[in-house]
Amino acid sequence: MADLAYRSNSTGGDSSFTTATISATVPTGTAAGDGMIIVYDSAFLAGGGAPTHTTPSGWTAMGTGTYNNGVLEGRKTFYSLVAGTIQAETLTSSGNAAHVYCRLSYQNPDPANFASTVVELFGLLASTSSPVFPTITTNSSRQLVLYTIGATLVGGITYTPASSGLTERSDANTLGVYELQTTTVGAQGTKTISSSSADQFFYGIAVFQSNLTGALTGVSGTGAVGTAKSAIDKAITGNAGTGAVGAVTNVVSHALSGNAATGAVGPLSVDLARALTGVAATGAVGTLVANVDYGLSGNAAAGAVGTVAQGTSYGLTGAVGTGAAGTVVSNITYALTGVSATGEVGTLTPVTGTTLDLTGVQATGQTGTTLANVDYGLTGLAGTGAAGNLTASLSQGLSGASATGAAGSVTANLSGALSGASATGGVGTNTPTISYALSGVQATGAVGTLTAVVGNDITYALTGVQAVGEVGNVTAVGGDAEAASGAGRSRRRRQRYIVEIDEEEFEVSGPEEAEELLEQAKEMARQRATIAIERAQKAQRKPKPKILADAAKAMPVPTIEASPAIRPVATAAIAEIRQIYREAMQAVEMIALMRRADQDEEEALLLLLL
Amino acid sequence: MFATEADLAAFKAKVRAAVLSNDLATIGGLIGVAPDAIEANRDKITMVMHKHRLEMRDTLFADRRAAFEWLKTRGHTDVRGGKLPARLADLDARP
Secondary structure (H helix, E strand, O other): OOOOEEEEEEEEEEEEEEEEEEEEOOOOOOOOOOEEEEEEEEEEEOOOOOOOEEOOOOOEEEEEEEEEOOOEEEEEEEEEEEOOOOOOEEEEEEEEEEEEEEEEEEEOEOOOOOEOOOOOEEEEOOOEOOOEEOOOEEOOOOEEEEEEEEEOOOOOOOEEEOOOOEEEEEEEOOEEEEEEEOOOOEEOOOEEEEEOOOEOEEEEEEEEEEOOOOOEEOOEEEOEOOEEEEEOOOEEEOOEEEOOOOEEOOOOOEEEOOOOOEOEOOEOOOOOOEOEOOOEEEEEEEEEEEOOEOOEEOOEEEEEEOEEEEOOOOOEEEEEEOOOOOOEEEOOOOOEEEEEEEOOOOEEEEOOOOOOOEEOOEEEEEEOOEEEOOEOOEEOOEEEEEEEEEEOOOOEOEOOOOOEOEOOEOOOOOOEEEOOOOOOOOOOEEOOOOOOEEEOOEEEOOOOEEEEEOOOOOOOOEEOOEEEOEOOEEEEOOOOOOOOOOOOOOOOOOOOEEEEEOOEEEEEOOHHHHHHHHHHHHHHHHHHHHHHHHHHHHOOOOOHHHHHHHHHHHOOOOOEEEOHHHHHHHHHHHHHHHHHHHHHHHHHHHHHHHHOOOOOHHHHHHHHHO | OOOOHHHHHHHHHHHHHHHHOOOHHHHHHHOOOOHHHOHHHHHHHHHHHHHHHHHHHHHHHHOHHHHHHHHHHOOOOOOOOOOOOOOHHHHOOOO
8 A cells, every 4th residue: 555656658739630539558667556547638720629539449538628829729538447457548539639648556555446436637738937836625535646848829939837746757748747745635736837938838737646645534633642553454343441550561463362460469380291180278378288199189278287198109098187186197008098186286298198088078177288199180278368379380371360359460461462452541552553443442541652553554444533621732644634723723814805897806815716706807807709700690791990990899808906815816717718809809700701702812911910 | 748848839839830831720720639530620710710829929929029030031121110021921931
């Protein structure tokens, strides 16, 4: 996703008026997927109407415009094509004409909307050596505006761009082509070209779309916010920071689920390789050590117990010490079951060199130590009271481990998916270091920074970004910025514009309204011209000088004055009105001439000249 | 439209010659009328020809002093009283 990048162009021209077509060759290096543009101008001798153009197969005809300067009557058309056949194209006019074209190739076109929806502009300028393109209003950032200008009455003209931002792409056959890479949406301002000679220039302006234009909508800022920056590529969803939070750091690769820490807890260390299930420590407990190789189950110590010792080699079950027990020793070789000590118990020790099960061993009362010195499965271990440490040095699956109280830290040193991780409290920074779509990002309350740092400049949609509070800045890098409301809006003093037509003053809000007003004046001139021509056609018996005098009287050129800021608009309008009347006068005169078509031409012309 | 001044001069000369010689075919060709459609478009072509005669006359009047001076160099001795004695054919030879 990137801006349109110019690749190359080809140009050509033929002013022999002996052919109706011209071939537009492929610009060097044009590749599949390039956006291709053709600017095609052709002209007839003025008087018979402008040529019409036939759209090359597969291409899109964008805007087209015509002009008539009294000598030539021409037409300019923009064509565009993406992902079509790359070949020379035949540009065709409706008859033998003069032709000139420029064909350009660009990388990174929007494949669906290369030709933007902005309406193309065309116009014939009054004679000047500094032709000025009018402003064109783009509807997205990262568009490319193509300005073309062609000489109509002078040969061999060359151009130089005078306005900043314009890049010359072609200057051949008196056809200049310039591009502007936009960075803002809206009116792009007038653009000036310097010409090697004065002429009446016919211009055309078209806007093209890159594939780097995804819409950024719904961006708003209200209240006190530091900065909300979007410099992302694609969607990030569901991120939320609420209140004061320290840090949320995710450096994981795979799933860690169901972890929770609540209250004050010392350390909970798991460094094992096999299953440890149902391990719990409650209250004050001295030490619970499992150092076995085989199954040790149902071991419990409760109350004050001295020692329960097993020196057996095989199963020790049911050994019981009750009351103030000294020592219960099993020094047997086979199963010891049901051993118990109740009351004051010293130590309950299975000191086995055993290799088989020890079950049902129990010490009740003040417990010293319960030792299991066996080799296999350890399940159901429980110590009740103030727990010191609960250490499992096994080696497989750990599930359901939990510690309750004041938590120090819970560290997961794993490597799988992380879902549902959340932190509640004062928020420091929430930094996702990812690279897809960001939507619904929201910060509420006192926010430090909410930053989405991803790979490239914006490419796709960033929607629903919102920061609430006092607003500092809301910056969307590379997107279509929308209005931000809130503090900081300055008041501008309204400028006063005056247009005076035939000594009658009109106040307008700016150049655009002035143009509307002057367009009305031009329309009135067109109507007067039409009426004058109609009268001339009806005046069958009037002498020609009388017809001409009546027509001139019916078409007075108005006086137009304007405030300095809009004076160029007024000057252009006067020139156009003069041209309208001039053409009408010629039409009136031709009407008279056509009545005398059978008279000797030289005599008629001599009369005209004398 | 015209890559060089020479191209433009050639075009103007072609128009001038066609107007002066009442060459409907050439004028028709310059306005995109096919050779086999000249007769059918006679009125349209005639009107265009008149229009360009007027353009040429207006150009001459707009530069009257230059016209006088040029005519003198061509040996016209009757350039008096502000009148231009030139026939339109004289225009064809103007630089």
